[in-house]
Amino acid sequence: MDFFQQQGKNAIENMRSLGRSALILWHAALWLPVSVERYRLLLRQLYRVGVLSLLIVAVSGLFIGMVLGLQGFNTLSRFGAEQALGQMVALSLVRELGPVVTALLFAGRAGSALTAEIGLMKATEQLASMEMIGIDPLHRVVAPRLWAGFISMPLLAAVFSVIGVYGGQLVGVNLLGLDHGSYWSNMQSAVDFYDDVVNGIIKSLVFGVLVTWIAVYQGYNARPTAAGIGESTTRTVVFSSLAVLGVDFLLTAVMFGD
């Protein structure tokens, strides 16, 4: 009976933390940068979450695009279908790799930093003292970070995809001698704006919400010790990576599976 009691207790505890994290998301979503003060808070977080992630996303995008160009060219040329390289590179990036890889990089670069920062603020009683000053930390600390994540993620994913497409061109066209025109025209006829691009953007929006939500919740609920913050940071990266990959499958099934 003890075993079942333990399972029941765990289930209730899991439900509770899910509910608590949903409430955090809800409180933060209602926070809109309408005042000068809020605009400044959001600006600072956009810088830290978005601008500082730009470089790693751009460099990764370039390399992924180049690898796609190389692999795609070699494989496609076996079937004499090199002209389809542009289509392959662009579809892979816009539909899948752009949103997914960016989200994984984002979880490692920005998500872990968010968790560690909020966890440390909790451990040093900054969150508690904020409450006692009469400032809701959900508004001042959590909400700007969440919104910065929501806004940054799709933009970063778009940058990733564009740089990746040019990386593919660099290898396929400039290095391996594919025709420039057929690279682009094949891509343009194969990539549909609504089916591929818009769905890719929706994916990156969803991933942005997922990753920042997990990161912020883990920080807010970290055990206020050095080890606790370490655990929470690890959990952020692990959970958000798994969540991104899992949700990606669901979204792909809904969007692209007929």
Add this chain to the structure above:
Amino acid sequence: MMSLIEVRGLCYAIDNRSIFDHIDLDVKQGKITAIMGPSGTGKTTLLRMIGGQLRPDGGTITMDGQNISTLNRRALYTLRQRMGMLFQSGALFTDMTVFDNVALPIRVHTTLPETYVRDLVLMKLQAVGLRGARDLMPSQLSGGMARRAALARAVALEPEIVMYDEPFAGQDPIGMGVLLKLIKSLNETMGMTSVIVSHDVAETAQIADYIYLLADGKIVCHGTPDHLLQHKDPHVCQFMQGLADGPVAFDFPASDLRSDFGCA
């Protein structure tokens, strides 16, 4: 004398371990009330409950007739503007200067123009002797300075009640003297009600008007500092005079000594 805060029948437990067992406590307006007791008796927990950050399992805590534990979020945040709390670590916001730390409550809760805010902040910083340190970041301050800066922030909005969580812990004698003087003068000149949580007997007894002694989840004894210092109860004697052994045992509960060393 009116009670600003009334605690009645307070009960609280963590993981079935009772922290508070039906505690009654009054904080009189304009007085310095100290809550003392050995480490781990939940003194800080009590402050957090008064601040509404934790909810009791039973009993009531009222401030000015409002039951803190049943207030909704908005009302609680409004009530907190009338409270100031000095945390043990100071808890300054590490991403802004000392000046901005002290200015934050004023900027958030009032619509005063920036020149007034500046004057108010400098006055508070002057009171704790840190006017010259206004542009430093919290990481550049010593422990004692950080606590004084945090005190300036806690009283920035001139709250009716200030709560001090272990204000003397880890302070050198000079810093201790400075804090004693500050708490006393804030209480006298601005008429702020103070609640001090501490285990430093000598310092607290110097300035407190009334002391509650907390042990094993109960109020063991309460009265003026003189009353407590002369108390005959062994619990009280042990704590007030800092004896190593007494009713509160030196040894953590353990099995018989002989069985651990194999002589049984």
Add this chain to the structure above:
Amino acid sequence: MQAKHLEIAVGLFLVVGFFAFVVIAIQVSGLNRDYNSDSYQLTARFSNVGGLQAGAKASSAGVTIGRVKTIHLDSDDYEAVVTLAIDARVDFLTIDSIAAIQTAGVLGEQYISISIGGDEEVLVDGDEIEDTASAIVLEELIGKVMASFSK
């Protein structure tokens, strides 16, 4: 970091991000080559369209001149009816033009190739291309070859 520099950095980030969106929309998905605005429609009937899909290109002599808008099955004669949107500038497709479904490479995507004939009269909006060649379905072809071998 000063407030001014922060604002500039974030502003640049937003501009770069939105620019990336624009590049994806126009350069990658070819949204600018939308034939809906200045195009005319032609239909063509095929007994089998193979893997042809809406959005596939229509080309003549290798030059893209339009794309497939819709494909549906005719309820009367059970043939596939393909609607094409042709660039309005290409107003010289003769009525004896031939539309054929072809494959780019052996396994590439399928597209419609239009061979322009020699007639005086040209096709206008709503007309039908009479002469068509259906898709070559690889599996059928293989099946026929196999059948001829087994005889």
